[in-house]
Amino acid sequence: MGNLLYIIAVVLIILWLIGFLGFPNQVGGIIHILLVIAVIAIILRLIRSA
Numbered sequence: 001m002g003n004l005l006y007i008i009a010v011v012l013i014i015l016w017l018i019g020f021l022g023f024p025n026q027v028g029g030i031i032h033i034l035l036v037i038a039v040i041a042i043i044l045r046l047i048r049s050a
């Protein structure tokens with residue numbers, strides 16, 4: 001389960017980068033929500049693995 005969470009977080013960050021650099025004015029809100037979800041997933045992964 002932990003590896004899946006980490007993979008989802010990485011994919012969300014990559015999608016955020018693509019959206020942020022490719023479509024800066026069109027989908028800003030959704031992209032930042034994805035970034036927040038990805039950061040939370042990474043933090044949970046770090047906490048659970050410690």
